[in-house]
Amino acid sequence: MYIRLRISDKIFNILFIIFTIILIIVCSKLVFDYYYEQYIINTTEQTFHILQKAYYDTINITNFNWAESEMDTGKLAKEFIKNLPLKQNCKYNGANKCFYNKVHFKRKIKDSQLTEILISDYYKVELKNNTGIAFKILSPDCSQVRERCGNIFIDVNGPNKGPNMLSEDIYDFGIYKDGIKLYILEANHIPNCLNGTGQGCAAYMFRFRNRNYKSFKKYIKKYNLQNVNMGD
Numbered sequence: 001m002y003i004r005l006r007i008s009d010k011i012f013n014i015l016f017i018i019f020t021i022i023l024i025i026v027c028s029k030l031v032f033d034y035y036y037e038q039y040i041i042n043t044t045e046q047t048f049h050i051l052q053k054a055y056y057d058t059i060n061i062t063n064f065n066w067a068e069s070e071m072d073t074g075k076l077a078k079e080f081i082k083n084l085p086l087k088q089n090c091k092y093n094g095a096n097k098c099f100y101n102k103v104h105f106k107r108k109i110k111d112s113q114l115t116e117i118l119i120s121d122y123y124k125v126e127l128k129n130n131t132g133i134a135f136k137i138l139s140p141d142c143s144q145v146r147e148r149c150g151n152i153f154i155d156v157n158g159p160n161k162g163p164n165m166l167s168e169d170i171y172d173f174g175i176y177k178d179g180i181k182l183y184i185l186e187a188n189h190i191p192n193c194l195n196g197t198g199q200g201c202a203a204y205m206f207r208f209r210n211r212n213y214k215s216f217k218k219y220i221k222k223y224n225l226q227n228v229n230m231g232d
Helices: 009-061 073-083 185-194 202-208 213-222
Strands: 086-091 102-104 116-118 123-127 132-137 148-155 170-176 179-181
Touching (some): 009 148, 170 202, 185 202, 185 213, 202 213
Antiparallel strands (some): 123 132, 132 148, 148 170, 170 179
């Protein structure tokens, strides 16, 4: 026995309209997600280059004494901000004005309950491109790993928009005697960006132009990346 279903023109038109609306919504989201991701990448990269140039200009005319008793965040900030395109200078204050008062981790630190870092002792400014900047000298004699002196955060969408999280809208970089630099992709991506707190993700993001951080493993062979730290 055959059952013949007949859909009236009216019902067919309604279903077609519903399908079209769903398709438009899905496509719009995909387009929005793509352009938002490119906005995050491009704004972070633009800001990183602004910071690099400002820092080079600073150290070329300023003779910092990188020693425990001589160097601190305030001394760097005094000269560094002169070369930055500032919108506002919040100094150590202005929590949630130039920069949110916390940086959230993607996941808590291993063997610890820490899920965020307070940045009340970081120097904070907002640039003319509306990005928030927070930086701090962590080692006045630059004795941290690879002779790092401190770190600097970029908050791409400012303090009043979330999630204020590493690898999402906040990215971190190292301050060294000779420049502000990316953390090394091969050494940091898997243990720190992918499986850790979300630190050091910018190196992947700039190189591969996306934030699908898990895809890094497939790039290891494709780009013949050597000496990759696979983490635990």
